[in-house]
Amino acid sequence: MARGAGQQTRSEAVHDRIRADILGGRLRPGERLKFPELSERYGVSTGAVREALLRLAAKNLVSSEPHHGFQVTDLTPRGLAELTDARSEIESLALTRAISDGDLAWEGQVLAAHHTFEQTPLADDNGDEPGEAWLVAHADFHTALLAGCANRRLRDLAASLREEAELYRRWLRPAAPDAHAFADPAGHEEHRALLDAVMARDSEQAAAVLRGLIALTAELVLDTEPPA
Structure with missing residues (x-):
């Protein structure tokens, strides 16, 4: 039993490290993931790597083909459009359910997550924008929003779509060098409007704001080319 538990712990650890390297851009879209190298x-062990890659494949961060092994999910404009459409439908439904199902404790969780997000600088210590801390706080706020939904399958599906969206987010750029996806680059105004609608239990307005946030990806372009 101890050996099995140790293997599971190692698999979880390597899963988290590979995920961080994928979302951080250190493993690029389309890059082959070979067991010995990883x-x-x-x-x-290669067993821990295999288990981690299978879990990442379930989140669409990694893909696999027979006889070709695993690779970081390749990103395409069509894939982004389909993901954006699916997220708009599924996340807005999950949020509507969360507003209906969520209790006072859920409201507190949402408020705390938003406070952390709003207080987290967009750029990290290296000047990178968005920084890792901001990405985590942003993801935590959206996870808290949907946590009130009583339907676990709906929550899990929405979470899987958001996970894949985080991969796309790493490689999205404004269409013009001086453009921003948000009037405020950190998106605080839009997220505050989302919070206000949720706290007012206005599911229609909350879903509309969330759909608007998700639709902002249509104003961005994919840029996965290595720097010259």
């Missing part, structure tokens, strides 16, 4: 890179 095993050496992360200091774990």
Whole structure:
């Protein structure tokens, strides 16, 4: 039993590290993921790597084909359009359910997550925008919003779509160098409007604001080319 638990712990650890490297751009879209190389890179067995990649494939961060192995999910404009459409439908439905199902404790969780998000700087210490801390706080706020939904399958589906969206977010750029997806680059105005609608239990307005936030990706372009 202890050996099994140890293997599970190692698999979870390498899953988190590979996920961070994918979302951080250190493993690029379309890059082949070879067991021996990853095993050496992360200091774990190939079995732990395989289990981690299977979990990441379930989140659409990794893809696999027979005889070709695993690779970081390739990103395409069509894939982004389909993902945006699916997120708009599924997340707005989950949010509507959360507003209907959520209790006072859920409201407190949402308020706390929003406060952390609003107080987290967009750029990190290296000047990168958005920074890792901002990405985590942003994801945590949206996770808290949907946590009130009583339908676990709906929550899980929405979470899977958001996970894939985080991969796309890493490689999205404004269509013009001086453009921003938000009037406020950190999106505080839009997210405050979303919070206000949720706290007012106005599911129609909350869903509309959320759909608007998701639709902002249509104003961005994919840029996965290595720098010159």
